Amino acid sequence: MQSNWLVEIMKRAQSGPFIKEKDFELKLIKRIKELVKEYDIKYDANDLVPADDDMADRVYQAGLQLFVEFGAYCQSTERQILFTHDEVVDIVAQAPSEVILGMGKDAVVMRHRGVEDPVRPIVHSGPTGLPASEEFHPQILLSYAQEPLVDCLGAGSVATYMGEGIIPGTPLELLGARRDASVAREAVRMAGRPGMHINDVAVPLTCSGKMAAFDPDAGLRSCDGILVSQMVELKTDYDQLSRVAHLYNVGGITVDLMTPLIGGLGGRAEGTAVVSVADHLLGVVLYDADYHMFSLTHLTYVNNTDPLGIWIQAMVGQALSRNTPIILLNDIYVVSGAGTKELLYECAAGAVVGTVCGFNMQGAGTTGGFNRDHFSGLETRFIAEVSRASLSLTRQEASKLIPKIMKFYEDTLSEPNRGRPFNEVYDVDTVQPTAEWLDMYYSVKEDMSKLGLKFEYAPRPKA
Amino acid sequence: MSVPESVHQRLTEAFIEGDVEVAEAITTEALEAGVDPLGIINEVMVPALTEVGNRFQTGEYFLPELMMAGEAAEKASKLLEDAIVASGQASEPLGTVVVGTVEGDVHDIGKNIVVTMLRAHGFNVVDLGRRVAPSAFTDAAKENNADIIGMSSLMTTTRPAIQNTVNLFEELGIRESYQLIAGGGSVTGDWATEIGIGYSEDAAGAVELCKQLMDAPSN
Numbered sequence: 001m002q003s004n005w006l007v008e009i010m011k012r013a014q015s016g017p018f019i020k021e022k023d024f025e026l027k028l029i030k031r032i033k034e035l036v037k038e039y040d041i042k043y044d045a046n047d048l049v050p051a052d053d054d055m056a057d058r059v060y061q062a063g064l065q066l067f068v069e070f071g072a073y074c075q076s077t078e079r080q081i082l083f084t085h086d087e088v089v090d091i092v093a094q095a096p097s098e099v100i101l102g103m104g105k106d107a108v109v110m111r112h113r114g115v116e117d118p119v120r121p122i123v124h125s126g127p128t129g130l131p132a133s134e135e136f137h138p139q140i141l142l143s144y145a146q147e148p149l150v151d152c153l154g155a156g157s158v159a160t161y162m163g164e165g166i167i168p169g170t171p172l173e174l175l176g177a178r179r180d181a182s183v184a185r186e187a188v189r190m191a192g193r194p195g196m197h198i199n200d201v202a203v204p205l206t207c208s209g210k211m212a213a214f215d216p217d218a219g220l221r222s223c224d225g226i227l228v229s230q231m232v233e234l235k236t237d238y239d240q241l242s243r244v245a246h247l248y249n250v251g252g253i254t255v256d257l258m259t260p261l262i263g264g265l266g267g268r269a270e271g272t273a274v275v276s277v278a279d280h281l282l283g284v285v286l287y288d289a290d291y292h293m294f295s296l297t298h299l300t301y302v303n304n305t306d307p308l309g310i311w312i313q314a315m316v317g318q319a320l321s322r323n324t325p326i327i328l329l330n331d332i333y334v335v336s337g338a339g340t341k342e343l344l345y346e347c348a349a350g351a352v353v354g355t356v357c358g359f360n361m362q363g364a365g366t367t368g369g370f371n372r373d374h375f376s377g378l379e380t381r382f383i384a385e386v387s388r389a390s391l392s393l394t395r396q397e398a399s400k401l402i403p404k405i406m407k408f409y410e411d412t413l414s415e416p417n418r419g420r421p422f423n424e425v426y427d428v429d430t431v432q433p434t435a436e437w438l439d440m441y442y443s444v445k446e447d448m449s450k451l452g453l454k455f456e457y458a459p460r461p462k463a
Numbered sequence: 464m465s466v467p468e469s470v471h472q473r474l475t476e477a478f479i480e481g482d483v484e485v486a487e488a489i490t491t492e493a494l495e496a497g498v499d500p501l502g503i504i505n506e507v508m509v510p511a512l513t514e515v516g517n518r519f520q521t522g523e524y525f526l527p528e529l530m531m532a533g534e535a536a537e538k539a540s541k542l543l544e545d546a547i548v549a550s551g552q553a554s555e556p557l558g559t560v561v562v563g564t565v566e567g568d569v570h571d572i573g574k575n576i577v578v579t580m581l582r583a584h585g586f587n588v589v590d591l592g593r594r595v596a597p598s599a600f601t602d603a604a605k606e607n608n609a610d611i612i613g614m615s616s617l618m619t620t621t622r623p624a625i626q627n628t629v630n631l632f633e634e635l636g637i638r639e640s641y642q643l644i645a646g647g648g649s650v651t652g653d654w655a656t657e658i659g660i661g662y663s664e665d666a667a668g669a670v671e672l673c674k675q676l677m678d679a680p681s682n
Binding site for chain 2: 075166167168169231300302369370
């Protein structure tokens with residue numbers, strides 16, 4: 001990216017077309033609907049992982065056209081930041097296709113993945129976007145970092161500092177951000193992986209809070225990252241752009257976070273896929289992101305493991321994988337919580353579709369983010385195992401397999417089993433899963449084996 | 464003049480389909496033909512938007528359909544209000560609700576859905592937008608003679624701002640003058656009960672809650 005690009009973006013943020021946010025949204029809704037029709041994009045509930053290259057390319061072209069027409073809406077100035085078609089195409093072509101995350105022997109290379117790519121995804125973990133308690137946060141992070149198949153850690157979000165609620169933009173946010181970064185740093189050290197990439201400290205909602213997480217000794221380093229967020233859909237503001245500037249200053253990893261809503265401004269599956277592609281392009285052009293965290297969630301259930309969510313992930317992954325060099329990360333969001341089989345089945349569905357359709361892995365966003373501490377490292381181990389077992393699958397095979405996995409949990413989407421908190425599914429002293437939680441793990445793994453997944457690791461240890 | 468069947472049917476369809484231009488055109492045509500504007504509101508607009516809300520709640524409709532129906536209703540309402548004023552009639556809203564996403568929180572999709580649904584059900588809604596400071600809530604409550612104050616928070620770190628807002632209402636001695644309610648991803652029924660305010664977990668529930676609060680005896 002040219003060195004004066006942020007200067008140019010600031011100029012456009014101040015001089016682009018003025019439009020009220022509501023009018024921007026109404027125009028966006030109408031245009032997405034037109035583009036879905038124009039590009040003949042069709043959801044098929046009987047084929048959730050379509051092996052349709054042409055439709056994938058049409059989804060990309062529709063998303064590209066949408067982004068060129070709408071650009072990014074800057075909430076700070078109520079103006080559109082617009083780019084020409086040629087600018088977007090040029091910048092996307094130059095985007096990074098691989099990035100080194102972490103340092104020393106714990107560093108990993110996260111790459112652009114192709115459709116049905118045999119290269120294993122990098123696995124990100126941690127309670128990103130999920131509320132954690134001060135009491136169990138250190139053990140929870142260790143439970144992820146110690147998993148051998150996990151490559152990266154997210155520090156998650158603790159809503160209090162020494163028992164006091166953290167208010168954004170206050171001293172407590174800065175103290176909380178530094179504390180959470182230190183807890184993550186200590187977790188990777190205790191796991192014997194001090195150079196593991198930490199992808200974000202989620203508690204701060206402001207740029208100053210994110211900046212406070214950086215500390216080469218006890219916090220984030222330049223080999224770590226922070227999330228630069230988009231507001232749904234195609235929106236940014238000066239606080240987010242300031243994070244990009246900070247990451248330039250310290251040489252940190254820029255993680256583009258988008259949270260498109262299934263049933264949101266994009267509407268149904270087809271429109272949500274189109275706007276999701278446009279969101280990724282915003283992350284490339286506006287944020288100069290190193291990789292892109294696709295945190296798709298259903299407007300009502302806050303998950304992406306329903307049929308619409310699976311199809312959108314399949315199409316967005318293929319569209320971007322086939323038409324850009326960028327590095328995709330699929331954030332698996334589920335309605336179930338730790339200590340339930342449903343959580344593992346949901347994770348399996350997300351891992352299969354993501355692996356086959358060009359994503360790296362992130363997970364799991366349990367309980368739709370509603371329940372504090374209802375998550376653990378074990379489900380990320382499962383994501384990693386299922387992902388590796390899915391590397392040989394074709395899209396056609398994945399499309400047949402996923403409905404079979406969904407049978408295990410589809411009836412619980414509207415009335416989810418939220419499970420139990422970390423301290424009830426792990427021994428908090430040894431930071432090991434309880435026998436009951438492990439038993440569920442192996443039981444679900446056996447179910448997946450029966451459905452045809454071939455795991456690299458032994459199913460259940462013999463007694 | 465009550466609403467003729469042909470107007471009733473076409474206008475209902477326009478609202479349900481979220482067709483802004485058609486809804487405006489039929490409303491104009493009906494008013495020119497002497498149809499009672501209050502009849503259009505009560506017999507056509509409110510039932511049609513209630514149906515849209517129901518379809519949204521059951522997952523048949525998504526946000527675009529809800530927003531377009533809301534836009535069609537807003538445009539038609541302007542025409543109807545002008546006609547009501549011109550005729551000397553009075554149109555009483557169900558109540559006035561001041562709504563905002565609390566200080567520090569930029570997530571407003573859920574709040575926007577609630578605003579659309581409340582308006583569709585006949586409430587006068589004062590939407591304060593995102594990142595609303597406690598004093599902006601108290602000022603708006605007084606300036607608009609509000610009945611209900613609705614606060615939204617998605618993030619766990621912005622939930623304390625709801626408590627801070629409630630505290631300011633109490634400190635100013637106006638807590639008992641308004642019904643306070645909250646919703647959003649970080650809010651639970653237990654927590655709302657703990658701090659003494661109303662709660663709804665979704666937009667349809669928020670409408671029902673506001674209706675109940677308007678029916679309930681004042682504090």
